[in-house]
Amino acid sequence: MQRGNFSNRAEHNNRPYVDNIILIGLMGAGKTTIGKLLANSMGKIFIDSDHEIQRRTGVDIPLIFEFEGEAGFRKREVEVLQDVARLSNIVLATGGGAVLREENRELLRKSGTVIYLRVPVNELKRRTRFDKNRPLLQTANPQARLVELFNQRDPLYQQTAHIILDSGRQSVRVLVQTLIKKLEAYHLSRPIMPSND
Ligand SMILES: Nc1ncnc2c1ncn2[C@@H]1O[C@H](COP(=O)(O)OP(=O)(O)O)[C@@H](O)[C@H]1O
Numbered sequence: 001m002q003r004g005n006f007s008n009r010a011e012h013n014n015r016p017y018v019d020n021i022i023l024i025g026l027m028g029a030g031k032t033t034i035g036k037l038l039a040n041s042m043g044k045i046f047i048d049s050d051h052e053i054q055r056r057t058g059v060d061i062p063l064i065f066e067f068e069g070e071a072g073f074r075k076r077e078v079e080v081l082q083d084v085a086r087l088s089n090i091v092l093a094t095g096g097g098a099v100l101r102e103e104n105r106e107l108l109r110k111s112g113t114v115i116y117l118r119v120p121v122n123e124l125k126r127r128t129r130f131d132k133n134r135p136l137l138q139t140a141n142p143q144a145r146l147v148e149l150f151n152q153r154d155p156l157y158q159q160t161a162h163i164i165l166d167s168g169r170q171s172v173r174v175l176v177q178t179l180i181k182k183l184e185a186y187h188l189s190r191p192i193m194p195s196n197d
């Protein structure tokens with residue numbers, strides 16, 4: 001067995017918690033950016049739940065919020081998560097609010113190894129400041145909004161994640177390498193058969 005070589009797929013086919021990688025964290029944490037690179041490096045298929053929602057509806061996220069409100073968006077999000085969680089050999093970048101529903105938190109935890117990209121609010125603000133595609137940040141004070149969301153969601157991300165990666169200004173490339181090492185260390189420390197935790 002080639003320990004640490006995740007491209008050896010056959011070994012992991014019936015171990016979804018090893019096979020799939022799921023990224024969670026606030027807006028701007030780098031889920032989409034790092035997810036793509038991580039999938040590439042590990043020979044996995046990249047899926048972004050927001051992209052999938054946009055593909056299915058044919059419209060962008062701000063328009064869904066405008067017409068259906070956040071509640072409408074969350075319904076679409078849960079549907080997409082349930083569908084993509086059935087796949088294997090994927091890296092899934094979720095939207096920042098995916099952990100709000102308990103049913104999603106349970107689903108994500110049992111469908112893959114969940115990684116929380118934990119980034120300080122100042123850095124999140126810097127990364128999202130010119131972005132018009134995140135309806136929740138289109139307020140007079142996006143920094144205060146991010147603080148509020150961090151306080152509300154940080155405990156939810158922590159309880160959902162198998163691995164927490166605290167990061168600030170490291171480059172995306174360095175983060176991907178660090179993540180691959182953390183994944184290997186995490187799985188080597190686990191029993192072969194997954195438990196239900
Ligand atoms: N480690 C990083 N260092 C610098 N910029 C980053 C890093 N990760 C992501 N970014 C940038 O931050 C912005 C938001 O990243 P994104 O991947 O869309 O985050 P998320 O999907 O978590 O909301 C993008 O412009 C991206 O290029």
Ligand SMILES: O=C(O)C1=C[C@@H](OP(=O)(O)O)[C@@H](O)[C@H](O)C1
Nearest residue numbers: 026027028050095096097134135
């Ligand atoms: O935090 C949130 O509630 C949201 C995050 C966004 O995704 P990113 O985290 O990829 O920006 C997107 O799903 C939507 O605008 C709502």
Ligand SMILES: [Mg+2]
Nearest residue numbers: 031032093094
């Ligand atoms: Mg994203």
